[in-house]
Amino acid sequence: MDKLTRTVIVDGSIVYTDSSEILSSAGFEKLLLEYIEILKERNSPLLRALEAFRVGDEYHIRHIVEYIHLLTLRNVRDITTIINYVNPEDFAKFIESFYTFWRNKHRFMIKRENYTTDPARRTSIVFTAAMVAEEFKNLIRNLYRTVMKNITVDDSSVIVRQLPSGAQVTFLVDNLNVEKPRLTKFKSIPTIWGAIFDPPVIFYTKSNKRKGVLPVVDEPVIERIKLENSTDDWYHVPILVGDLLMFVYVHKEFLCHAAGLGNLFQFADLKSIKEKEVCGVLIFGLKPEEIPDFKPSWKNGVIFNEGEFYVGIIPAIDENDYFGYMKKTILTLHNLYRIDQGKLPIHGSMARIVLKNGKSAVAMFVGDSGAGKSETLDALNRLEEVAYVDVIIDDMGCLDILNGRVVAYGTETGAFVRLDDLPPGYAYYTMDRSIFMNPDKINARVIVPFNNYKDIITPTPIDFFFYANNYTEVKEDSERIIFFDSVEEAIKVFSAGKRMSKGTTSEEGMTESYFANPFGAVQRQEVHHRIAGQFLTKMFETGVRVGEIRTMLGVEGYEKEGTQLAARALLKLIEKVK
Template sequence: MSRSVIIDGSIIYTNYNQIMGHEKFESLLNEFIEILKEKNSPLLHALVPFKFGNEYDTKRISEYFNLLTMRNLKELSHIMNYINPELLAKFIESFYTFWRSKHRFMVRYEKYINDYNRRASIEYTMTMVADQFKAVIKNLYRQLISNITNEFPKVMRQLPSGAQTMFLYDFVNCEKLSYNWMDKIPTIWGAIFDPPAIFYTKSNKRKGVIPIEEKDILEKIELSPNEWFRIPIFVGKLLFFNFVHKDFLAHGAGLANLFEIASPKDIKNRKPDGIIIFGINPVKIPEYNKKWENAVVIKDKDVYVGIIPGIDENDYFGYMKKTTLTVHNLIMIENGNLPIHGSMAKITLKSGKKAIAMFLGDSGAGKSETLDALNRLDEVAEVDIIIDDMGSLQIENNEIVAYGTETGAFVRLDDLPPGYAYHTMDRSIFMNPDKVNARVIVPFNNYKEIITPTKIDYLFYANNYTEVSNDDERIKFFDSYKDALKVFSEGKRMAKGTTAEKGITTSYFANPFGAIQMKEKHEKIAEKFFKKMFETGVKIGEIRTMLGIKGFEKEGTILAAKALLKLIEKKG
């Protein structure tokens, strides 16, 4: 059973028959009835008149529902005389809830046009089609309930029941890297969200370090254009082709909210730096082995290919994001740059003083949370986030500069202040909001700013495990680059439930996404960069967020933020 429902956006939906006369409606009805049969649900008693042997005639049920949109239940008694109105109303309510539990996507073929105004017109049309579909679905539900109960609800609820995300796609050939299967896959060039977009996935944790292999694989893979979509994105300045199976399209929507989508014009004459394939059946992966179960990165000639098998355990956006960023980091290391697993922001105080601070640390170390706490202090005018999770340091004109990768953030809800997620829900994607490690994907910056080289003032290791009571101990600077490298290399943290790890853990450079896989080369690059930072006046230190210490999950990052505020105030 697929959780994703793909809705044809080329149709203008104006009447109920377009919904109930569609084969997908009958298919959904069949699926819902099978679930009720497994549970031996009393709701099935509403369908007894449509039961023949052990099976239910879904075609006849659909036709009866269609008649119910035009006549009330009593008027149809000559057709079906043994319908219990209360049970049937409950069945319709449950079926409507079942529909809304699906991941709902509307897709529409539109040739990409360079002219901005014409593209805006296409996107507006798509929005109107989606709104019309949503209205028909809601009115269908209300009409059925009204004609069954013979009354109209005193309170009407505008429940989200249409498409959660709308995609515009074209077919684009990449002349620099062309495979028969690749050119046939629909390429998404635009996305429209109907917030709040809430997706429930089968997993909500990531585990393991992604193995790296070298072999030819792209020419051996075959993806069906009926089941796959290509979402081209920019990861920093690198171009990626992310192929997503329709069953995992919620993670494709996440990509669109987290990265800059590349246009067909961008990809036509440019070879991709990386390729990600998310949701492929393991039996269709050439030379598959158990080590690749969660993800693998394969270097095929001069292109890195990340593959995430389509199993329930991998149904988590963290696998999409981290595999993509692992490929980014491997390319950075090959180019002699230093990938940073961390966050960075331009901090401006009301006094006019400014600083660029970068925080390095693994998931749950308190990087984003400290910046958010800082932004809520009265003395702070603005915290302009440039990097939320991954970036890179490069040396340009004999100076250290930083680049970002994402235009959004994949944030753990449990560590955010109360109400923060609701403040941004009109532009966010929520993943499993009812579970531990619930996440929200929210945009925070524009693409131009994250790829603009930015000089940094401070580089902090985010320490979430050391408890301190003295404000002077919350930030400590290193006296030498060797002392700094020792702490940064160890990558110690208290696990926060974002991965399968527990307790105090270590991870080389707090970066299992490329750094550990190319450790020898990374060590040389890190030493070079840390020396250069000491030479050029970039201060390297440790900030104690206490996010991993019981009782300080919220207060710790606020105290760390206040310590950083004092530091910037003293800055010359």
């Protein structure tokens, strides 16, 4: 195990079969030493349990470990004559607190396995890795239970709690050594090609809001970047964002965000890595002093234009320790590349809504975080008249024109959802496959998979194109959805990008963001505006209904009811579809 301030990495190549192997590991001693140092800083009364092991101002770590090992073999009453007296009650509190300290770490197992294209062999590798992780978890749990049983002399409790104790995520890692132009220097960084989650997966990060807009610097940087402290400090995660290949390099202290990628994007297979060109690179967790010509305005991230692709860098500072920076930087890389292609990236949601009477429509909602996009779709899905809502895009998509029609495709197979705006119980419904981020705080989030990769990259013609207005209070049902009469009227509303902030970013009150898309559109506003005009014109020409849906999510008193009323208004429109 490799000790960090909050991340613990367990070597998955070691099969632990006995608790003594854990106790004798260097990682266990490091963890114990770190915990004792924290107790000393706090002048904690828990240190009373360790007086017998005190030497001056320090504590003899090796002797403490040996004592714990004795407690796996014998009852505390049998060993008090061997060493100086240790108060069982005090030591039980210490062990309980130490166990909690371990469980509060971000715990990862890294298992190095050769990537194989053989599906049967891959399944076998995953199964074996899952067995190793399960065995490790059971050993940790049994070690804790055995020690506590032998300390607690008069415990008559028969309540047993199966607390999560092992690795929260097991990563399958290999050195693929795939040559990519201008990225050769990074090829020795180990590649994460698979992940096994042990739910519930909960991470507590140092920040839970995203700030600012990523500046774009139109000059290359990749040749000046060094990730050479140690190849063991960094991990490479190849992902598909829509059908674009991107390489993400994550420092091990931020592996919780690499885990989030597994629930949000499609991991790229070896065929895609070899055949596709890299369209974007993200380096997450580079120290500011290691970023060439670092400027204070880059503290929340910066993007460089390499010509063939874009490079995003998120500095390793506490306020960037939020999955939103990982997700939004990747999507900004995607959007910049799409704009260069002449396509229109859209910050919004899209779904195929199918009614029980057989009628259906594809609706796209444009809006920034907290506009009510996902909430309106969820409200639709709860209506009795609705058969199902097939979410194709949850946050970012792209418009294209195929065979004379405007079509859309998505970027993500999962959703980074704000729990506060979802119906009660949703978080618990998805607990067995979700990653929770800071569930005890405002803007608590869950990363949950919602669709398969094939569906999100299939071009889908759209019927309705709405701006999600969360700030206008309306009383009449006829005003919940309005349609624009011209391209000029539509582009004025979409360009303004007005929204009542819901606390998902650092903004408060009424805000404006060009096209509700600070992720590429605002950085390339002139080019984007021309492309947007072309697409809206095509929509009006081909019968796509362009308008505004009033969700009232930002109107006090309508936070829940507003999206339900908007959903019912949209239902009535779909019922009229021929």
